[in-house]
Amino acid sequence: MAAQRLLPVLRTDDPDAAVTSAQTAIEAGLRLVELTATTPDWARALAQLRQRHPGALIGLGTVTSASLARAAVAAGASFLVSPWPVPEVRTVTDEAGLPFLEGAFTPAEVASAVARGPVKLFPAHVGGPAYLRSLRQVLPEAVIVPTGGIRLSEVETWLESGATAVGVGRDLFSGDLARHVADVLAIAIPSGTVRP
Structure with missing residues:
Protein backbone atom coordinates (compact mmCIF):
# COMPACT_ATOMS: atom_id res chain seq x y z
CA MET A 1 0.00 0.00 0.00
CA ALA A 2 2.81 2.38 0.84
CA ALA A 3 4.43 1.70 -2.56
CA GLN A 4 1.21 2.36 -4.49
CA ARG A 5 0.15 5.26 -2.21
CA LEU A 6 -3.43 4.79 -3.38
CA LEU A 7 -6.09 2.57 -1.86
CA PRO A 8 -8.88 2.16 -4.42
CA VAL A 9 -12.13 1.50 -2.54
CA LEU A 10 -14.73 -0.20 -4.71
CA ARG A 11 -18.22 0.10 -3.25
CA THR A 12 -21.06 -1.07 -5.50
CA ASP A 13 -24.40 -2.87 -5.35
CA ASP A 14 -23.40 -5.19 -8.21
CA PRO A 15 -20.78 -7.91 -7.60
CA ASP A 16 -20.20 -8.39 -11.35
CA ALA A 17 -19.55 -4.67 -11.74
CA ALA A 18 -17.14 -4.92 -8.81
CA VAL A 19 -15.17 -7.64 -10.59
CA THR A 20 -15.14 -5.74 -13.89
CA SER A 21 -14.06 -2.45 -12.28
CA ALA A 22 -11.40 -4.10 -10.14
CA GLN A 23 -10.01 -5.92 -13.20
CA THR A 24 -9.84 -2.64 -15.11
CA ALA A 25 -8.02 -1.00 -12.19
CA ILE A 26 -5.53 -3.87 -11.96
CA GLU A 27 -4.93 -3.87 -15.72
CA ALA A 28 -4.39 -0.09 -15.54
CA GLY A 29 -1.52 -0.60 -13.08
CA LEU A 30 -2.93 -0.89 -9.57
CA ARG A 31 -1.60 -3.73 -7.44
CA LEU A 32 -4.16 -3.63 -4.68
CA VAL A 33 -7.89 -3.00 -4.53
CA GLU A 34 -10.36 -2.92 -1.65
CA LEU A 35 -13.79 -4.43 -2.20
CA THR A 36 -16.37 -3.75 0.51
CA ALA A 37 -18.56 -6.07 2.53
CA THR A 38 -21.56 -3.93 1.59
CA THR A 39 -21.37 -5.33 -1.96
CA PRO A 40 -23.83 -8.22 -2.33
CA ASP A 41 -22.05 -11.54 -2.89
CA TRP A 42 -18.71 -9.89 -2.18
CA ALA A 43 -17.10 -13.27 -1.33
CA ARG A 44 -17.70 -14.56 -4.86
CA ALA A 45 -16.34 -11.34 -6.37
CA LEU A 46 -13.26 -11.47 -4.16
CA ALA A 47 -12.59 -15.13 -4.94
CA GLN A 48 -12.96 -14.49 -8.70
CA LEU A 49 -10.50 -11.61 -8.58
CA ARG A 50 -7.97 -13.62 -6.56
CA GLN A 51 -8.21 -16.44 -9.11
CA ARG A 52 -7.91 -14.16 -12.16
CA HIS A 53 -5.21 -11.91 -10.68
CA PRO A 54 -3.14 -13.99 -8.25
CA GLY A 55 -0.44 -11.31 -8.11
CA ALA A 56 -2.84 -8.58 -7.01
CA LEU A 57 -3.74 -7.83 -3.41
CA ILE A 58 -7.52 -7.92 -3.07
CA GLY A 59 -8.77 -6.82 0.33
CA LEU A 60 -12.13 -6.44 1.98
CA GLY A 61 -13.32 -3.28 3.69
CA THR A 62 -16.26 -2.45 5.93
CA VAL A 63 -15.38 -5.48 8.04
CA THR A 64 -17.24 -4.97 11.31
CA SER A 65 -17.31 -8.38 13.02
CA ALA A 66 -15.20 -11.46 13.63
CA SER A 67 -17.57 -13.62 11.59
CA LEU A 68 -17.25 -11.29 8.61
CA ALA A 69 -13.48 -11.27 9.03
CA ARG A 70 -13.36 -15.07 9.06
CA ALA A 71 -15.51 -15.18 5.89
CA ALA A 72 -13.13 -12.72 4.21
CA VAL A 73 -10.11 -14.83 5.15
CA ALA A 74 -11.87 -17.93 3.79
CA ALA A 75 -12.62 -16.09 0.51
CA GLY A 76 -8.92 -15.28 0.09
CA ALA A 77 -8.72 -11.62 1.18
CA SER A 78 -5.17 -10.24 1.20
CA PHE A 79 -5.96 -7.61 3.84
CA LEU A 80 -8.94 -6.36 5.85
CA VAL A 81 -10.18 -2.84 6.61
CA SER A 82 -12.66 -1.67 9.24
CA PRO A 83 -14.50 1.68 9.34
CA TRP A 84 -14.00 2.04 13.13
CA PRO A 85 -12.14 0.18 15.90
CA VAL A 86 -13.16 -3.50 15.89
CA PRO A 87 -10.82 -5.47 18.20
CA GLU A 88 -12.30 -8.84 17.25
CA VAL A 89 -11.36 -8.28 13.61
CA ARG A 90 -7.75 -7.68 14.65
CA THR A 91 -7.81 -11.00 16.50
CA VAL A 92 -8.86 -12.78 13.30
CA THR A 93 -6.28 -11.00 11.13
CA ASP A 94 -3.52 -11.66 13.65
CA GLU A 95 -4.39 -15.36 13.67
CA ALA A 96 -4.49 -15.44 9.85
CA GLY A 97 -1.32 -13.38 9.45
CA LEU A 98 -3.11 -10.73 7.37
CA PRO A 99 -2.61 -6.97 7.42
CA PHE A 100 -5.44 -5.03 9.07
CA LEU A 101 -6.16 -1.37 8.42
CA GLU A 102 -8.13 -0.40 11.52
CA GLY A 103 -10.59 2.46 11.24
CA ALA A 104 -10.31 5.41 13.61
CA PHE A 105 -11.20 9.08 13.70
CA THR A 106 -10.66 10.74 17.08
CA PRO A 107 -7.10 11.38 18.25
CA ALA A 108 -7.53 8.73 20.97
CA GLU A 109 -8.82 6.15 18.47
CA VAL A 110 -6.01 6.94 16.03
CA ALA A 111 -3.30 6.75 18.72
CA SER A 112 -4.70 3.47 20.01
CA ALA A 113 -4.86 1.94 16.52
CA VAL A 114 -1.37 3.21 15.61
CA ALA A 115 0.03 1.25 18.54
CA ARG A 116 -1.22 -1.92 16.82
CA GLY A 117 -0.55 -1.14 13.16
CA PRO A 118 -1.74 0.92 10.20
CA VAL A 119 -4.81 3.14 10.54
CA LYS A 120 -7.67 4.05 8.24
CA LEU A 121 -8.60 7.66 9.07
CA PHE A 122 -12.35 7.71 8.48
CA PRO A 123 -14.32 9.73 7.54
CA ALA A 124 -11.32 11.75 6.39
CA HIS A 125 -13.23 14.53 4.65
CA VAL A 126 -14.70 15.65 7.98
CA GLY A 127 -11.34 16.80 9.34
CA GLY A 128 -9.59 17.32 6.04
CA PRO A 129 -5.84 17.45 5.40
CA ALA A 130 -5.33 19.97 8.23
CA TYR A 131 -6.59 17.38 10.71
CA LEU A 132 -4.14 14.80 9.33
CA ARG A 133 -1.28 17.30 9.63
CA SER A 134 -2.21 17.83 13.30
CA LEU A 135 -2.24 14.08 13.93
CA ARG A 136 1.13 13.75 12.19
CA GLN A 137 2.69 16.26 14.59
CA VAL A 138 2.08 13.93 17.53
CA LEU A 139 2.27 10.62 15.61
CA PRO A 140 5.09 11.22 13.09
CA GLU A 141 5.85 7.53 12.44
CA ALA A 142 2.23 6.41 12.09
CA VAL A 143 0.97 4.68 8.95
CA ILE A 144 -2.25 6.60 8.26
CA VAL A 145 -4.50 6.10 5.24
CA PRO A 146 -7.26 8.72 5.02
CA THR A 147 -10.44 7.43 3.38
CA GLY A 148 -13.97 8.72 2.92
CA GLY A 149 -15.17 11.56 0.74
CA ILE A 150 -11.78 12.15 -0.91
CA ARG A 151 -11.77 13.29 -4.52
CA LEU A 152 -9.06 12.53 -7.08
CA SER A 153 -8.15 16.21 -7.22
CA GLU A 154 -7.35 16.08 -3.48
CA LEU A 159 -0.13 12.93 0.42
CA GLU A 160 1.64 16.23 1.07
CA SER A 161 -0.17 16.39 4.43
CA GLY A 162 1.38 13.11 5.56
CA ALA A 163 -0.86 10.32 4.28
CA THR A 164 0.97 7.05 3.72
CA ALA A 165 -1.61 6.27 1.04
CA VAL A 166 -5.01 7.75 0.18
CA GLY A 167 -8.29 5.86 -0.12
CA VAL A 168 -10.42 6.98 -3.05
CA GLY A 169 -13.73 5.43 -4.00
CA ARG A 170 -16.53 6.83 -6.12
CA ASP A 171 -14.43 9.52 -7.81
CA LEU A 172 -11.85 6.97 -8.98
CA PHE A 173 -14.35 4.44 -10.31
CA SER A 174 -16.59 6.88 -12.20
CA GLY A 175 -15.87 7.87 -15.79
CA ASP A 176 -12.65 6.77 -17.48
CA LEU A 177 -11.15 4.48 -14.85
CA ALA A 178 -7.92 3.74 -16.75
CA ARG A 179 -7.24 7.46 -17.22
CA HIS A 180 -8.07 8.19 -13.56
CA VAL A 181 -5.65 5.47 -12.44
CA ALA A 182 -2.88 6.82 -14.68
CA ASP A 183 -3.45 10.38 -13.45
CA VAL A 184 -3.45 9.50 -9.77
CA LEU A 185 -0.47 7.14 -10.04
CA ALA A 186 1.50 9.94 -11.71
CA ILE A 187 0.85 12.01 -8.57
CA ALA A 188 1.25 9.23 -6.02
CA ILE A 189 4.35 7.63 -7.52
CA PRO A 190 6.68 10.33 -8.85
CA SER A 191 8.56 9.77 -12.10
CA GLY A 192 11.74 7.80 -11.62
CA THR A 193 10.46 6.00 -8.53
CA VAL A 194 10.89 2.25 -8.74
CA ARG A 195 7.84 0.26 -7.70
CA PRO A 196 8.57 -3.01 -5.92
Missing part, protein backbone atom coordinates in the same frame (compact mmCIF):
# COMPACT_ATOMS: atom_id res chain seq x y z
CA VAL A 155 -4.98 13.08 -3.48
CA GLU A 156 -1.83 15.18 -3.84
CA THR A 157 -2.82 17.46 -0.95
CA TRP A 158 -3.50 14.47 1.31
Whole structure:
Protein backbone atom coordinates (compact mmCIF):
# COMPACT_ATOMS: atom_id res chain seq x y z
CA MET A 1 0.00 0.00 0.00
CA ALA A 2 2.81 2.38 0.84
CA ALA A 3 4.43 1.70 -2.56
CA GLN A 4 1.21 2.36 -4.49
CA ARG A 5 0.15 5.26 -2.21
CA LEU A 6 -3.43 4.79 -3.38
CA LEU A 7 -6.09 2.57 -1.86
CA PRO A 8 -8.88 2.16 -4.42
CA VAL A 9 -12.13 1.50 -2.54
CA LEU A 10 -14.73 -0.20 -4.71
CA ARG A 11 -18.22 0.10 -3.25
CA THR A 12 -21.06 -1.07 -5.50
CA ASP A 13 -24.40 -2.87 -5.35
CA ASP A 14 -23.40 -5.19 -8.21
CA PRO A 15 -20.78 -7.91 -7.60
CA ASP A 16 -20.20 -8.39 -11.35
CA ALA A 17 -19.55 -4.67 -11.74
CA ALA A 18 -17.14 -4.92 -8.81
CA VAL A 19 -15.17 -7.64 -10.59
CA THR A 20 -15.14 -5.74 -13.89
CA SER A 21 -14.06 -2.45 -12.28
CA ALA A 22 -11.40 -4.10 -10.14
CA GLN A 23 -10.01 -5.92 -13.20
CA THR A 24 -9.84 -2.64 -15.11
CA ALA A 25 -8.02 -1.00 -12.19
CA ILE A 26 -5.53 -3.87 -11.96
CA GLU A 27 -4.93 -3.87 -15.72
CA ALA A 28 -4.39 -0.09 -15.54
CA GLY A 29 -1.52 -0.60 -13.08
CA LEU A 30 -2.93 -0.89 -9.57
CA ARG A 31 -1.60 -3.73 -7.44
CA LEU A 32 -4.16 -3.63 -4.68
CA VAL A 33 -7.89 -3.00 -4.53
CA GLU A 34 -10.36 -2.92 -1.65
CA LEU A 35 -13.79 -4.43 -2.20
CA THR A 36 -16.37 -3.75 0.51
CA ALA A 37 -18.56 -6.07 2.53
CA THR A 38 -21.56 -3.93 1.59
CA THR A 39 -21.37 -5.33 -1.96
CA PRO A 40 -23.83 -8.22 -2.33
CA ASP A 41 -22.05 -11.54 -2.89
CA TRP A 42 -18.71 -9.89 -2.18
CA ALA A 43 -17.10 -13.27 -1.33
CA ARG A 44 -17.70 -14.56 -4.86
CA ALA A 45 -16.34 -11.34 -6.37
CA LEU A 46 -13.26 -11.47 -4.16
CA ALA A 47 -12.59 -15.13 -4.94
CA GLN A 48 -12.96 -14.49 -8.70
CA LEU A 49 -10.50 -11.61 -8.58
CA ARG A 50 -7.97 -13.62 -6.56
CA GLN A 51 -8.21 -16.44 -9.11
CA ARG A 52 -7.91 -14.16 -12.16
CA HIS A 53 -5.21 -11.91 -10.68
CA PRO A 54 -3.14 -13.99 -8.25
CA GLY A 55 -0.44 -11.31 -8.11
CA ALA A 56 -2.84 -8.58 -7.01
CA LEU A 57 -3.74 -7.83 -3.41
CA ILE A 58 -7.52 -7.92 -3.07
CA GLY A 59 -8.77 -6.82 0.33
CA LEU A 60 -12.13 -6.44 1.98
CA GLY A 61 -13.32 -3.28 3.69
CA THR A 62 -16.26 -2.45 5.93
CA VAL A 63 -15.38 -5.48 8.04
CA THR A 64 -17.24 -4.97 11.31
CA SER A 65 -17.31 -8.38 13.02
CA ALA A 66 -15.20 -11.46 13.63
CA SER A 67 -17.57 -13.62 11.59
CA LEU A 68 -17.25 -11.29 8.61
CA ALA A 69 -13.48 -11.27 9.03
CA ARG A 70 -13.36 -15.07 9.06
CA ALA A 71 -15.51 -15.18 5.89
CA ALA A 72 -13.13 -12.72 4.21
CA VAL A 73 -10.11 -14.83 5.15
CA ALA A 74 -11.87 -17.93 3.79
CA ALA A 75 -12.62 -16.09 0.51
CA GLY A 76 -8.92 -15.28 0.09
CA ALA A 77 -8.72 -11.62 1.18
CA SER A 78 -5.17 -10.24 1.20
CA PHE A 79 -5.96 -7.61 3.84
CA LEU A 80 -8.94 -6.36 5.85
CA VAL A 81 -10.18 -2.84 6.61
CA SER A 82 -12.66 -1.67 9.24
CA PRO A 83 -14.50 1.68 9.34
CA TRP A 84 -14.00 2.04 13.13
CA PRO A 85 -12.14 0.18 15.90
CA VAL A 86 -13.16 -3.50 15.89
CA PRO A 87 -10.82 -5.47 18.20
CA GLU A 88 -12.30 -8.84 17.25
CA VAL A 89 -11.36 -8.28 13.61
CA ARG A 90 -7.75 -7.68 14.65
CA THR A 91 -7.81 -11.00 16.50
CA VAL A 92 -8.86 -12.78 13.30
CA THR A 93 -6.28 -11.00 11.13
CA ASP A 94 -3.52 -11.66 13.65
CA GLU A 95 -4.39 -15.36 13.67
CA ALA A 96 -4.49 -15.44 9.85
CA GLY A 97 -1.32 -13.38 9.45
CA LEU A 98 -3.11 -10.73 7.37
CA PRO A 99 -2.61 -6.97 7.42
CA PHE A 100 -5.44 -5.03 9.07
CA LEU A 101 -6.16 -1.37 8.42
CA GLU A 102 -8.13 -0.40 11.52
CA GLY A 103 -10.59 2.46 11.24
CA ALA A 104 -10.31 5.41 13.61
CA PHE A 105 -11.20 9.08 13.70
CA THR A 106 -10.66 10.74 17.08
CA PRO A 107 -7.10 11.38 18.25
CA ALA A 108 -7.53 8.73 20.97
CA GLU A 109 -8.82 6.15 18.47
CA VAL A 110 -6.01 6.94 16.03
CA ALA A 111 -3.30 6.75 18.72
CA SER A 112 -4.70 3.47 20.01
CA ALA A 113 -4.86 1.94 16.52
CA VAL A 114 -1.37 3.21 15.61
CA ALA A 115 0.03 1.25 18.54
CA ARG A 116 -1.22 -1.92 16.82
CA GLY A 117 -0.55 -1.14 13.16
CA PRO A 118 -1.74 0.92 10.20
CA VAL A 119 -4.81 3.14 10.54
CA LYS A 120 -7.67 4.05 8.24
CA LEU A 121 -8.60 7.66 9.07
CA PHE A 122 -12.35 7.71 8.48
CA PRO A 123 -14.32 9.73 7.54
CA ALA A 124 -11.32 11.75 6.39
CA HIS A 125 -13.23 14.53 4.65
CA VAL A 126 -14.70 15.65 7.98
CA GLY A 127 -11.34 16.80 9.34
CA GLY A 128 -9.59 17.32 6.04
CA PRO A 129 -5.84 17.45 5.40
CA ALA A 130 -5.33 19.97 8.23
CA TYR A 131 -6.59 17.38 10.71
CA LEU A 132 -4.14 14.80 9.33
CA ARG A 133 -1.28 17.30 9.63
CA SER A 134 -2.21 17.83 13.30
CA LEU A 135 -2.24 14.08 13.93
CA ARG A 136 1.13 13.75 12.19
CA GLN A 137 2.69 16.26 14.59
CA VAL A 138 2.08 13.93 17.53
CA LEU A 139 2.27 10.62 15.61
CA PRO A 140 5.09 11.22 13.09
CA GLU A 141 5.85 7.53 12.44
CA ALA A 142 2.23 6.41 12.09
CA VAL A 143 0.97 4.68 8.95
CA ILE A 144 -2.25 6.60 8.26
CA VAL A 145 -4.50 6.10 5.24
CA PRO A 146 -7.26 8.72 5.02
CA THR A 147 -10.44 7.43 3.38
CA GLY A 148 -13.97 8.72 2.92
CA GLY A 149 -15.17 11.56 0.74
CA ILE A 150 -11.78 12.15 -0.91
CA ARG A 151 -11.77 13.29 -4.52
CA LEU A 152 -9.06 12.53 -7.08
CA SER A 153 -8.15 16.21 -7.22
CA GLU A 154 -7.35 16.08 -3.48
CA VAL A 155 -4.98 13.08 -3.48
CA GLU A 156 -1.83 15.18 -3.84
CA THR A 157 -2.82 17.46 -0.95
CA TRP A 158 -3.50 14.47 1.31
CA LEU A 159 -0.13 12.93 0.42
CA GLU A 160 1.64 16.23 1.07
CA SER A 161 -0.17 16.39 4.43
CA GLY A 162 1.38 13.11 5.56
CA ALA A 163 -0.86 10.32 4.28
CA THR A 164 0.97 7.05 3.72
CA ALA A 165 -1.61 6.27 1.04
CA VAL A 166 -5.01 7.75 0.18
CA GLY A 167 -8.29 5.86 -0.12
CA VAL A 168 -10.42 6.98 -3.05
CA GLY A 169 -13.73 5.43 -4.00
CA ARG A 170 -16.53 6.83 -6.12
CA ASP A 171 -14.43 9.52 -7.81
CA LEU A 172 -11.85 6.97 -8.98
CA PHE A 173 -14.35 4.44 -10.31
CA SER A 174 -16.59 6.88 -12.20
CA GLY A 175 -15.87 7.87 -15.79
CA ASP A 176 -12.65 6.77 -17.48
CA LEU A 177 -11.15 4.48 -14.85
CA ALA A 178 -7.92 3.74 -16.75
CA ARG A 179 -7.24 7.46 -17.22
CA HIS A 180 -8.07 8.19 -13.56
CA VAL A 181 -5.65 5.47 -12.44
CA ALA A 182 -2.88 6.82 -14.68
CA ASP A 183 -3.45 10.38 -13.45
CA VAL A 184 -3.45 9.50 -9.77
CA LEU A 185 -0.47 7.14 -10.04
CA ALA A 186 1.50 9.94 -11.71
CA ILE A 187 0.85 12.01 -8.57
CA ALA A 188 1.25 9.23 -6.02
CA ILE A 189 4.35 7.63 -7.52
CA PRO A 190 6.68 10.33 -8.85
CA SER A 191 8.56 9.77 -12.10
CA GLY A 192 11.74 7.80 -11.62
CA THR A 193 10.46 6.00 -8.53
CA VAL A 194 10.89 2.25 -8.74
CA ARG A 195 7.84 0.26 -7.70
CA PRO A 196 8.57 -3.01 -5.92
